[in-house]
Amino acid sequence: MFLKRRADNIRAKMRIKHMNQKKMAKMLNKSESYITRLINGERYSKEFEIFIYYELGFSYRNLK
Numbered sequence: 001m002f003l004k005r006r007a008d009n010i011r012a013k014m015r016i017k018h019m020n021q022k023k024m025a026k027m028l029n030k031s032e033s034y035i036t037r038l039i040n041g042e043r044y045s046k047e048f049e050i051f052i053y054y055e056l057g058f059s060y061r062n063l064k
Contacts, residue, residue: 003041006060010039013056027051 014020021039025032028051037043052058 006041007039010052010056010058013052013058017056019056024051027055 014024021032021035025035028035028047030038030045030048034043035048038045038048
């Protein structure tokens with residue numbers, strides 16, 4: 001349940017910032033499929049967590 005809410009919130013923030021997975025992959029120098037796995041919570045990357053915090057303004061503290 002947590003991962004589903006997390007993925008939905010990340011995707012919502014991406015829509016607000018007009019960012020798609022291709023742009024995010026280019027900024028992080030990762031593949032698009034790897035970005036999908038990071039968003040869904042199948043993989044973990046500290047670099048990605050820092051990116052979503054600073055670029056998208058996504059924080060786990062307010063996750064409801």
